[in-house]
Amino acid sequence: DGGITQSPKYLFRKEGQNVTLSCEQNLNHDAMYWYRQDPGQGLRLIYYSQIVNDFQKGDIAEGYSVSREKKESFPLTVTSAQKNPTAFYLCASFDRVPPNQPQHFGDGTRLSIL
Amino acid sequence: AQKITQTQPGMFVQEKEAVTLDCTYDTSDQSYGLFWYKQPSSGEMIFLIYQGSYDEQNATEGRYSLNFQKARKSANLVISASQLGDSAMYFCAMREGQVTSGSRLTFGEGTQLTVNP
Numbered sequence: 001d002g003g004i005t006q007s008p009k010y011l012f013r014k015e016g017q018n019v020t021l022s023c024e025q026n027l028n029h030d031a032m033y034w035y036r037q038d039p040g041q042g043l044r045l046i047y048y049s050q051i052v053n054d055f056q057k058g059d060i061a062e063g064y065s066v067s068r069e070k071k072e073s074f075p076l077t078v079t080s081a082q083k084n085p086t087a088f089y090l091c092a093s094f095d096r097v098p099p100n101q102p103q104h105f106g107d108g109t110r111l112s113i114l
Numbered sequence: 115a116q117k118i119t120q121t122q123p124g125m126f127v128q129e130k131e132a133v134t135l136d137c138t139y140d141t142s143d144q145s146y147g148l149f150w151y152k153q154p155s156s157g158e159m160i161f162l163i164y165q166g167s168y169d170e171q172n173a174t175e176g177r178y179s180l181n182f183q184k185a186r187k188s189a190n191l192v193i194s195a196s197q198l199g200d201s202a203m204y205f206c207a208m209r210e211g212q213v214t215s216g217s218r219l220t221f222g223e224g225t226q227l228t229v230n231p
Contacts, residue, residue, distance in 0.1 A: 023147070031217070042118075042221035043159075088157060096217060100166060102149055103219055105159035107206060 077097035137206030
């Protein structure tokens with residue numbers, strides 16, 4: 001079945017450490033997105049990519065980095081510069097045809113500080 | 115300014131009754147799309163229903179319908195015949211402008227719905 005796979009489901013980060021969250025999709029979608037969700041709040045856009053080897057900052061990109069070397073993969077690195085990384089991270093993908101298509105989401109990664 | 119406003123942090127409904135979750139939006143674009151997602155406690159985001167700004171009919175998907183009032187800029191979700199499994203967080207989201215590969219969604223803060231037996 002087509003879908004989005006995020007791993008790991010749970011991740012712990014030590015002080016000063018960079019960690020990478022994986023997102024893989026087999027939906028053949030061009031666009032991919034990373035969101036952050038804090039408890040009891042909505043989703044905020046971190047980064048998005050419309051096409052391979054291209055990506056744009058979202059609303060809260062500071063302390064994060066991404067790459068898009070393959071269409072199906074869009075990993076997110078939470079760097080040591082992100083001082084408050086504890087949150088739920090969701091990856092999504094999107095195909096603009098037809099126009100009423102929703103974004104499809106993975107099951108998320110919960111990141112905590114040790 | 116908030117682009118998506120969900121004014122009900124929490125809502126309660128009796129099983130088998132209908133419930134309306136409010137959503138108002140702010141945009142100057144003529145072309146936009148409105149989405150509702152359900153997020154159970156496990157965290158995944160489940161797409162429920164879509165309404166395009168040019169759609170003349172209110173969207174319906176099974177027990178879900180969208181009360182779209184364009185002049186008021188509101189897109190309320192109506193869940194009929196509530197079930198215990200409907201207990202979850204519900205998010206309203208908007209896509210502004212024409213659909214492109216880089217289309218972004220703006221999410222509201224969500225409404226936590228609890229269905230009581």
